[in-house]
Amino acid sequence: xxxxxxxxxxxxxxxxxxxxxxxxxxxxxxxxxxxxxxxxxxxxxxxxxxxxxxxxxxxxxxxxxxxxxxxxxxxxxxxxxxxxxxxxxxxxxxxxxxxxxxxxxxxxxxxxxxxxxxxxxxxxxxxxxxxxxxxxxxxxxxxxxxxxxxxxxxxxxxxxxxxxxxxxxxxxxxxxxxxxxxxxxxxxxxxxxxxxxxxxxxxxxxxxxxxxxxxxxxxxxxxxxxxxxxxxxxxxxxxxxxxxxxxxxxxxxxxxxxxxxxxxxxxxxx
Amino acid sequence: xxxxxxxxxxxxxxxxxxxxxxxxxxxxxxxxxxxxxxxxxxxxxxxxxxxxxxxxxxxxxxxxxxxxxxxxxxxxxxxxxxxxxxxxxxxxxxxxxxxxxxxxxxxxxxxxxxxxxxxxxxxxxxxxxxxxxxxxxxxxxxxxxxxxxxxxxxxxxxxxxxxxxxxxxxxxxxxxxxxxxxxxxxxxxxxxxxxxxxxxxxxxxxxxxxxxxxxxxxxxxxxxxxxxxxxxxxxxxxxxxxxxxxxxxxxxxxxxxxxxxxxxxxxxxxxxxxxxxxxxxxxxxxxxxxxxxxxxxxxxxxxxxxxxxxxxxxxxxxxxxxxxxxxxxxxxxxxxxxxxx
Numbered sequence: 001x002x003x004x005x006x007x008x009x010x011x012x013x014x015x016x017x018x019x020x021x022x023x024x025x026x027x028x029x030x031x032x033x034x035x036x037x038x039x040x041x042x043x044x045x046x047x048x049x050x051x052x053x054x055x056x057x058x059x060x061x062x063x064x065x066x067x068x069x070x071x072x073x074x075x076x077x078x079x080x081x082x083x084x085x086x087x088x089x090x091x092x093x094x095x096x097x098x099x100x101x102x103x104x105x106x107x108x109x110x111x112x113x114x115x116x117x118x119x120x121x122x123x124x125x126x127x128x129x130x131x132x133x134x135x136x137x138x139x140x141x142x143x144x145x146x147x148x149x150x151x152x153x154x155x156x157x158x159x160x161x162x163x164x165x166x167x168x169x170x171x172x173x174x175x176x177x178x179x180x181x182x183x184x185x186x187x188x189x190x191x192x193x194x195x196x197x198x199x200x201x202x203x204x205x206x207x208x209x210x211x212x213x214x215x216x217x218x219x220x221x222x223x224x225x226x227x228x229x230x231x232x233x234x235x236x237x238x239x240x241x242x243x244x245x246x247x248x249x250x251x252x253x254x255x256x257x258x259x260x261x262x263x264x265x266x267x268x269x270x
Numbered sequence: 271x272x273x274x275x276x277x278x279x280x281x282x283x284x285x286x287x288x289x290x291x292x293x294x295x296x297x298x299x300x301x302x303x304x305x306x307x308x309x310x311x312x313x314x315x316x317x318x319x320x321x322x323x324x325x326x327x328x329x330x331x332x333x334x335x336x337x338x339x340x341x342x343x344x345x346x347x348x349x350x351x352x353x354x355x356x357x358x359x360x361x362x363x364x365x366x367x368x369x370x371x372x373x374x375x376x377x378x379x380x381x382x383x384x385x386x387x388x389x390x391x392x393x394x395x396x397x398x399x400x401x402x403x404x405x406x407x408x409x410x411x412x413x414x415x416x417x418x419x420x421x422x423x424x425x426x427x428x429x430x431x432x433x434x435x436x437x438x439x440x441x442x443x444x445x446x447x448x449x450x451x452x453x454x455x456x457x458x459x460x461x462x463x464x465x466x467x468x469x470x471x472x473x474x475x476x477x478x479x480x481x482x483x484x485x486x487x488x489x490x491x492x493x494x495x496x497x498x499x500x501x502x503x504x505x506x507x508x509x510x511x512x513x514x515x516x517x518x519x520x521x522x523x524x525x526x527x528x529x530x531x532x533x534x535x536x537x538x539x540x541x542x543x544x545x546x547x548x549x550x551x552x553x554x555x556x557x558x559x560x561x562x563x564x565x566x567x568x569x570x571x572x573x574x575x576x577x578x579x580x581x582x583x584x585x586x587x588x589x590x591x592x593x594x595x596x597x598x599x600x601x602x603x604x605x606x607x608x609x610x611x
Contacts, residue, residue, distance in 0.1 A: 062482065063481075064478065064481075064482075083481075083486075084478075084481040084482060085480075085481045085484045085485060085486045085487070086484075088481070088482055088483055088484030089484045093482060093483060093484075094482050095482075096478070096479065096482070100476060100478065100479045100482075101476065101479070102471070102472060102475035102476050102479065102480075103475060103476070104471075104474075104475050104539075105471060105475060109468065109471075112468055113468050113469070113471070113472045113480065113483065113485070114483045116465065116468070116469060116472070116483055116484055116485045117483070117484040119465040121464055121465040121466065122466060123461065123466050123493050123497070126460055126461055126464035126465065126466045126467070127457065127460050127461065129460055129464075133464065136465075137464075137465075140465075176479065176483060177482070177483065179483065180482075180483040180484055
């Protein structure tokens with residue numbers, strides 16, 4: 001077992017701390033007792049077989065699900081007390097496992113909606129449409145264009161989001177999240193369904209997102225991707241952490257091989 | 271020529287109608303269609319932009335109608351030995367009270383609908399309209415019940431050189447409704463083309479995603495409900511002062527259905543949709559009355575509705591916008607508002 005002692009994993013700059021989180025769905029235990037920390041500026045991956053509780057953990061952290069017990073601390077705030085939109089306001093932004101975009105809006109409008117928190121205009125000001133509102137709209141538009149160029153969708157900004165190709169929609173999902181100025185970005189299986197070259201490209205994008213100073217919490221099944229970009233890997237099985245540590249250590253962990261990677265090795269061997 | 275001028279040309283055309291139209295009856299039809307168009311514009315803000323179907327929308331219209339009527343007529347109520355007398359108010363006091371009270375009920379419904387979406391929102395709004403109808407029918411001391419409130423004065427306005435003029439003439443009412451319809455249109459346009467409107471559209475398109483980027487969707491749903499209810503209340507007040515009688519039938523479900531049909535056939539989520547749908551389904555029944563017997567009228571009305579929904583499921587306006595965009599070339603995009611989900 002690589003690191004259940006949180007000591008070696010808790011550098012002073014932990015941005016997020018998941019402490020004793022449990023989630024029960026009417027008797028079914030989705031998460032038994034989850035504890036981990038995400039250090040600032042790092043990429044931490046949460047892996048585990050299907051049903052291990054990874055997405056449930058995401059839902060708890062981002063306020064889409066209230067845990068049965070435990071706390072999620074982010075810069076001194078207990079996120080379990082806050083609504084999802086307020087958590088986004090603190091800089092904790094997620095993407096979704098299934099492609100999630102505003103399909104009836106243009107690509108550009110999708111990112112504008114993502115920049116909602118950058119704006120201040122409320123109903124009265126929108127009705128009066130002062131110069132301040134126009135200035136804000138221009139600033140938001142500039143920001144949206146910058147984000148679209150960043151994910152390589154600049155040329156598609158006028159297209160209806162629902163008409164984009166699958167890989168482009170996945171990138172748009174990330175653009176929407178980036179538009180919300182995350183400090184901590186939670187990516188839920190961002191590479192699902194991408195072909196190898198798209199995955200390659202996505203890996204580079206994640207690296208560039210980190211360079212912007214964004215801490216990343218990643219849930220992903222593509223092991224090559226996880227092992228190559230993560231600083232720390234946390235392995236979940238049946239709602240419990242069975243290993244955590246740097247990728248090389250986790251890959252060698254016998255319990256991980258038995259519970260998770262082992263199946264693949266066996267299949268490959270047999 | 272900029273495309274922005276076409277709506278104003280259309281308004282100018284409408285403004286010229288009383289100058290050349292001979293038959294005053296057509297002016298009556300256009301005025302009542304205009305009142306319904308305002309109601310449809312207000313419904314579109316909820317249905318078309320936040321994506322929430324309010325099937326009790328006529329409640330706000332009816333509340334506006336009754337508040338305007340009761341405040342201009344005055345009323346007194348007895349609670350045991352206590353007597354409460356509400357004196358007659360000037361028509362414009364009643365008019366603005368109608369907007370405020372209807373908007374207040376919108377706030378109530380918006381807050382009640384805090385967590386309810388989709389089918390549950392529909393049920394809350396239908397029930398609300400039914401409760402309002404029951405109150406109008408049964409609180410006879412206040413509303414006269416089915417006997418109706420009569421002799422409601424028309425709106426009046428101080429006009430330079432003429433003094434205070436009561437809006438007995440059809441032209442005056444026509445222009446008043448035209449001005450208020452244009453203002454309603456512009457108000458909704460300003461909202462939906464702003465950060466506030468984008469938040470409403472985000473709720474319609476994908477609520478979890480909207481929440482994940484920090485959009486407080488409930489807050490914007492409440493804003494939409496209040497604005498929508500206030501505007502429907504204004505339409506109700508116009509109706510009261512125009513027809514000059516109001517009875518509990520103003521809360522009938524069929525009026526909500528009519529508004530929904532106007533919005534859906536015209537193109538929900540487009541600014542022009544409720545205007546186009548409102549003209550067709552506001553004026554069509556009246557115009558058909560000239561040429562067909564009642565049964566044939568309703569059959570034709572039904573056929574027109576089915577044909578539009580069948581051939582133009584997105585509504586008339588998005589279909590036209592797509593056609594214009596195609597003609598301008600593959601690079602051209604339809605106007606941002608000319609899209610429905």
